[in-house]
Amino acid sequence: MAVLDLAAKLKAQFGDLISAPSQFRGEVTVKVAEPERVAEVCAFAKNSLGFDYLVDISSVDNYGSDPRWTVVYELYGYGHRCHLRLKTDVSEEKSELPTVTTVWRGADWHEREIYDMMGIRFRGHPDLRRILMWEGYPYFPLRKDFPLAGKPTDLPDVAFTKSAPLEGGPFVTLPGGKTAVEREPRVRTPES
Amino acid sequence: MQTSTELAYDSKIEGGFVVTRAEAALNWCRKNSLWPMPMGLACCAIELMAAGASRFDISRFGSEVMRFSPRQSDVMIVAGTVTYKMALALRRIYDQMAEPKWVIAMGACASTGGMYRSYAVLQGVDQIVPVDVYVAGCPPRPEALLDALIKLQKKIEKQPVLKELEISSVLRSKHGEKVGTN
Numbered sequence: 212m213a214v215l216d217l218a219a220k221l222k223a224q225f226g227d228l229i230s231a232p233s234q235f236r237g238e239v240t241v242k243v244a245e246p247e248r249v250a251e252v253c254a255f256a257k258n259s260l261g262f263d264y265l266v267d268i269s270s271v272d273n274y275g276s277d278p279r280w281t282v283v284y285e286l287y288g289y290g291h292r293c294h295l296r297l298k299t300d301v302s303e304e305k306s307e308l309p310t311v312t313t314v315w316r317g318a319d320w321h322e323r324e325i326y327d328m329m330g331i332r333f334r335g336h337p338d339l340r341r342i343l344m345w346e347g348y349p350y351f352p353l354r355k356d357f358p359l360a361g362k363p364t365d366l367p368d369v370a371f372t373k374s375a376p377l378e379g380g381p382f383v384t385l386p387g388g389k390t391a392v393e394r395e396p397r398v399r400t401p402e403s
Numbered sequence: 404m405q406t407s408t409e410l411a412y413d414s415k416i417e418g419g420f421v422v423t424r425a426e427a428a429l430n431w432c433r434k435n436s437l438w439p440m441p442m443g444l445a446c447c448a449i450e451l452m453a454a455g456a457s458r459f460d461i462s463r464f465g466s467e468v469m470r471f472s473p474r475q476s477d478v479m480i481v482a483g484t485v486t487y488k489m490a491l492a493l494r495r496i497y498d499q500m501a502e503p504k505w506v507i508a509m510g511a512c513a514s515t516g517g518m519y520r521s522y523a524v525l526q527g528v529d530q531i532v533p534v535d536v537y538v539a540g541c542p543p544r545p546e547a548l549l550d551a552l553i554k555l556q557k558k559i560e561k562q563p564v565l566k567e568l569e570i571s572s573v574l575r576s577k578h579g580e581k582v583g584t585n
Contacts, residue, residue: 343488344487344523345488350522352523358522359520359522360520360521361523373526375516375520375526376526377520
C-alpha cells in the first residue's frame, strides 16, 4: 500500500528515530522517538515524501504517566492522497518542542492552541501567545487536572471569572448500559 | 386636561390636534423606532437574521435597520454565547451606546450561559450589562424574539422620562438646589 511504502521510506531515512509503522483500520501511525528532531522529520516528509498538507496537530495529556504529553501530527499529501500520523512524547519537565511553522505555515495556529490549552511551548514559533483564552490567563484548561467548571481568576480587566455552576457534574453518559436509565445517570461524579 | 398615557386621536373632537402627555409622546417615539445593535455571536444570530428577513419582518416593529454601530442604535440584542474573551468587547460596545439604551438577551447562552457550563463561557450576559428582556430558546424562534421586542416596547411605554430628566438636571445643578418647579 502506498502509505506503508512512504512510511518505510521515512524509516529508511531516519533509522531508529522512527518506529515501525503501526496500522489500525487503514490508518498508519509512526512514533518519533526523539521529540527534538520532529521538525526534521516533518521537513523530510513534506519535501521528499510529498506530505504537503498538515491536517492537524493535537496534544494528549497522559496524566499520571511519564512522559506526560503526546503530540500528534496528522499529515496528508494531495499528490499521493495518503494520510500519515506522527506521534512524539514530550516530558512535563521539558514541555517544549521545535516548531514546524517553517515547514507548513498552517501549523502556526495549531501550535498556539496547544500552547494555550496544554502549556507546551514551541521553540522558534513566530508569535506564541494564547489564542482561545485571553492573554494573561494563568491556567492551561485542557490539562486533565483542570476542572471543567474552571477556576476563578482575578484579572481586573476581564469581567470576572468565577467557576461555572455545574449543578452536580457534567451530564455525560456511561457506555454500555442496557437501558437508558443505566446509561444516563442523573449525576456523574468524577470518581464514577 | 387629558391624563391618559395612550395616544388617542379622534379628528371630529380634536380636529387636527393630538392631546397627550409629553412622556407618552416621547415613549411612543422611542418604542416604535428601536434600532437594534445586533451583537450576533453564535447560532442565535441566524435566528436574528431570520427575524429581520421578510417572513418574520422585524421592521414592522420599527426596527428598520440593524445598525452595527453602537452610536446609532437603541437596543443591543445579545444573540449567542458570550465567552470571557468576548465579554470585554461586549461591555465596551455597550458603553459606547447612547442613552436611552436597552438590552435583549436572546437565547439560553446569553441569558444564563446555556449548555456551556465551562471555564470559558460567561454564565449570562446580565453579569456585565443590565438586561431588560430575556428570551428563552436554543435558538428562540423569530416569533419569540418579536415577542420579546413587544414586551420591551411595553416596558418602554411605562418609563417615566421626564422624571429622569428632572432628576438629572437636579444632579447637574451647581449648588445642589432643586432646579425648576415640581
